[in-house]
Amino acid sequence: xxxxxxxxxxxxxxxxxxxxxxxxxxxxxxxxxxxxxxxxxxxxxxxxxxxxxxxxxxxxxxxxxxxxxxxxxxxxxxxxxxxxxxxxxxxxxxxxxxxxxxxxxxxxxxxxxxxxxxxxxxxxxxxxxxxxxxxxxxxxxxxxxxxxxxxxxxxxxxxxxxxxxxxxxxxxxxxxxxxxxxxxxxxxxxxxxxxxxxxxxxxxxxxxxxxxxxxxxxxxxxxxxxxxxxxxxxxxxxxxxxxxxxxxxxxxxxxxxxxxxxxxxxxxxxxxxxxxx
Amino acid sequence: xxxxxxxxxxxxxxxxxxxxxxxxxxxxxxxxxxxxxxxxxxxxxxxxxxxxxxxxxxxxxxxxxxxxxxxxxxxxxxxxxxxxxxxxxxxxxxxxxxxxxxxxxxxxxxxxxxxxxxxxxxxxxxxxxxxxxxxxxxxxxxxxxxxxxxxxxxxxxxxxxxxxxxxxxxxxxxxxxxxxxxxxxxxxxxxxxxxxxxxxxxxxxxxxxxxxxxxxxxxxxxxxxxxxxxx
Numbered sequence: 489x490x491x492x493x494x495x496x497x498x499x500x501x502x503x504x505x506x507x508x509x510x511x512x513x514x515x516x517x518x519x520x521x522x523x524x525x526x527x528x529x530x531x532x533x534x535x536x537x538x539x540x541x542x543x544x545x546x547x548x549x550x551x552x553x554x555x556x557x558x559x560x561x562x563x564x565x566x567x568x569x570x571x572x573x574x575x576x577x578x579x580x581x582x583x584x585x586x587x588x589x590x591x592x593x594x595x596x597x598x599x600x601x602x603x604x605x606x607x608x609x610x611x612x613x614x615x616x617x618x619x620x621x622x623x624x625x626x627x628x629x630x631x632x633x634x635x636x637x638x639x640x641x642x643x644x645x646x647x648x649x650x651x652x653x654x655x656x657x658x659x660x661x662x663x664x665x666x667x668x669x670x671x672x673x674x675x676x677x678x679x680x681x682x683x684x685x686x687x688x689x690x691x692x693x694x695x696x697x698x699x700x701x702x703x704x705x706x707x708x709x710x711x712x713x714x715x716x717x718x719x720x721x722x723x724x725x726x727x728x729x730x731x732x733x734x735x736x737x738x739x740x741x742x743x744x745x746x747x748x749x750x751x752x753x754x755x756x757x758x759x760x761x762x763x764x765x
Numbered sequence: 766x767x768x769x770x771x772x773x774x775x776x777x778x779x780x781x782x783x784x785x786x787x788x789x790x791x792x793x794x795x796x797x798x799x800x801x802x803x804x805x806x807x808x809x810x811x812x813x814x815x816x817x818x819x820x821x822x823x824x825x826x827x828x829x830x831x832x833x834x835x836x837x838x839x840x841x842x843x844x845x846x847x848x849x850x851x852x853x854x855x856x857x858x859x860x861x862x863x864x865x866x867x868x869x870x871x872x873x874x875x876x877x878x879x880x881x882x883x884x885x886x887x888x889x890x891x892x893x894x895x896x897x898x899x900x901x902x903x904x905x906x907x908x909x910x911x912x913x914x915x916x917x918x919x920x921x922x923x924x925x926x927x928x929x930x931x932x933x934x935x936x937x938x939x940x941x942x943x944x945x946x947x948x949x950x951x952x953x954x955x956x957x958x959x960x961x962x963x964x965x966x967x968x969x970x971x972x973x974x975x976x977x978x979x980x981x982x983x984x985x986x987x988x989x990x991x992x993x994x995x996x
Contacts, residue, residue, distance in 0.1 A: 619850050623792065649793045649845035651816070651824045663821075 504624075531699020533661030534564060534575035535669065535689040536630045536641045538654045539682035542710035543632035543639050546686035547575045548661070548694050549719065550701040557701070563718065565707045569594050569605050570714065572633030573707045577659035578646060579626035586627045590614060607633040607640040611650055619648025628658045634709050661693025661700040668692045683708065687720060694723075792844055793818050794891075796965025798927030798956055799829060799840035801897035801907040802939070802948045803920045807976035808897040808905040809945065811952035812840050813927065813960050814968030825968045830982075834859050836975055837875045837898030842925035843912065844891040851882050851892055872898040876908035876916055884914025893924050899975050923955070927963035931955045945974055949983070957990040 534547040551559035559580075566574045566587035574590070576583025590613055594605040611631055618625055623646050632641045643651050643658060655673045657665035668689040677685070683706055693700045703719035796817050801810040812829035815822055829841045831852045837859070841848035855878045863870045876896040883892055890912075897907045909915075909922040921939045923931055934955055943951065949972055956970040970985040 615846075615849070619846055645793045645818075645823075645846065647792050647844070647846035649816075649849055651827065653824060653826065 531697070532564060532577045532659035533657065533665050533690050533693025533697060533700040534577050534630050534659050535657040535662075535665045535686050535693075536575065536632045536655065537669070537673065537677070537682050537686050538632075538639050538641045539677040539679055541639075541679050542634050542708060543641055544679070544682045544686045545573055545575050545630065545632050545707040545709070546690045546720070547705050548690055548700040549703045549705060550699065551580050552699055560702045561719075563705070565705055565716065565718075567591060568610055568631070568633070569598070571604060571635055571709065572607055572610055572631065573709060573714065573716070574610075574632075575630040575658070577628040577630075582625045582627040583629065586614065586617065586625060586629070589617070604635060606635045606637060607631065607642065608637075611642045611644060614644045615648050615650050617648075618644060618646060623647040630656050630658055632707075632709060634711055639709075657689060657693070659693070659697075659700065661690075661697035664696035665689035665693040679708065679710070683720075691721075793823055793846065794844055794965070796927075796963075797829060797842040797925035798923070798931070798959035798963060798966040799842050799895055799925045800923040800928070800931075800935075800952055800955055801840060801895045801909075801921070802943070802952060803897075803905045803907050804943055804945055804948045806905060807899045807945065807974060808907055809948040809952055809972065809974045810838055810840055810895070810897050811956050811970060811972040812925075813956060813966040814971055815966055816845055817965055822967075827968070828971060830971055830973050832856075832980075833875050833896070834863065834870055834898070835979075836869065836900065836977075837872055837896065838973060838975060839875075839879065840895040840897070840924065842893040842895075847890045848892045848894065851879065851890065851894070854882060855879055869900060871900045871902060872896065872906040872908065873903070873918075876910060876918075879910045880914055880916040883910055883912075887912075887914050895922050895924050897975065899977060901977075905975070923959075925966065927959035927966035930962040931959045934958055945976070949974060953985055954991055956985075958993060960990070961993070 531552045532548055536543060536545045545565055547564035549561050549564065550557055551562035564575055566576060568574050568587060568591045574587050576587060590610060593613060594610060598605050614629060614631065618627065626646050628646055629644045630641070631644065640652070641654065641656060643656050654675060655669045657669060669685065672685055686706060687704055690704045702723045704721045705718045706720035708715040794817055797813055797815065799812045801808055810830055814825060814827045816824040816827045831839050831841060833839050833852065833856050839852055841852060855875065858878050859870050859875050862874065875898065879894050879896055883890060883894065893912050894910045895907065896910060899905050906918060907920065907922050908918050909924060911924065920941060921935060923935055938951060952972055953970055960966045969987055970990060972983045972985065974981045
């Protein structure tokens with residue numbers, strides 16, 4: 489098949505063409521023995537707290553696909569800009585791509601305007617996008633950051649609603665985490681105390697929720713910079729591998745060896761100068 | 766519970782999440798109590814502070830009184846996402862309009878902007894809004910724009926799921942010609958009654974008085990709300 493251009497530049501934004509294909513495939517697969525894989529969700533516990541010197545974000549590291557743990561060391565705290573990080577709960581792919589898009593847009597903005605992006609701007613961009621897709625993008629995000637106007641913590645829901653609060657928890661383990669936060673949160677806490685509070689909140693989510701587990705990541709954002717501690721605490725229930733599953737070189741013995749040189753002839757040579765100044 | 770029909774809503778792909786319990790899977794709603802009262806020289810507006818996702822309270826300290834312009838506010842009820850988006854759009858349109866005219870905008874203009882958006886997109890939106898403010902021409906005004914996109918000016922208006930419980934109180938206790946303090950007291954009592962009976966309303970009572978001088982905000986905490994019965 490002859491194509492005028494092999495790579496088509498995609499229209500901006502998301503492309504839902506494969507949705508109808510997936511629906512058709514689902515119909516075919518249901519009849520057979522195989523089932524379509526369930527999308528990977530971060531059934532998760534994420535939390536954030538505003539303290540005196542900055543913002544502390546925390547997350548567990550389990551990603552599930554149905555009843556199976558798909559990723560034991562999933563990174564749920566996504567980089568947005570040097571002064572902002574975003575925790576994501578919901579469909580893993582949606583949170584990844586949404587935060588990636590946001591990060592790219594903010595980088596371009598800060599280059600063209602010469603300003604450091606503010607947290608309200610990031611939140612507005614997220615809200616615009618999620619509202620436009622009317623909840624089809626399953627991303628519940630906690631955005632925290634420090635900018636010239638102060639320390640901020642926002643949550644953006646999948647339908648595009650935002651809330652600005654001093655402490656938050658989202659995901660399937662949010663009720664457990666929120667219990668800890670409601671009990672022990674105080675405004676203007678010290679950094680160490682805030683880190684312990686977030687750790688305890690995530691820990692309670694991990695203990696009480698099946699969709700959360702494994703390790704705890706903590707991200708501390710202050711005016712001086714970011715401390716992304718991954719993992720802050722490792723799970724006590726780590727497996728120890730029973731055997732070594734790597735084979736040392738020489739395990740498979742070589743019986744014969746035959747070398748066939750490829751005879752190539754230079755037919756045409758073109759030199760294209762690139763201006764890389 | 767949150768008083769809305771889900772017939773016109775799209776199926777949410779997101780809510781089929783195995784780990785989110787059934788009772789927390791709905792869209793974020795400000796199932797709410799909002800109200801506004803005119804007095805001579807301005808308006809008093811009030812709202813509760815509860816935002817729910819199904820039966821879970823997503824935010825217990827929400828601010829549903831959103832500034833649209835210096836002397837114009839709106840009280841939001843319905844879907845949190847929809848009302849935030851509409852309020853943002855109208856804020857932009859009104860600000861632009863005000864700069865063009867080089868004059869503070871009229872409350873009636875703001876209310877009509879809300880109406881145009883809510884009526885045009887009536888099938889997609891779930892938003893019940895009360896627009897209230899002060900302008901030089903007509904003083905304090907309250908316009909209600911319920912779901913569907915009607916607009917009507919009323920001296921006193923209540924909205925949201927909790928409003929059903931306080932129509933009687935409103936009809937019997939509102940008197941024209943009240944002062945600002947009397948209006949604030951009236952609103953506090955009405956909100957307290959609604960928050961007591963409606964499951965989707967609660968938290969703190971947020972009030973604001975808008976006059977020519979500007980804005981005065983008040984918060985009445987949960988334990989300071991007036992009590993009406995010992996039962």
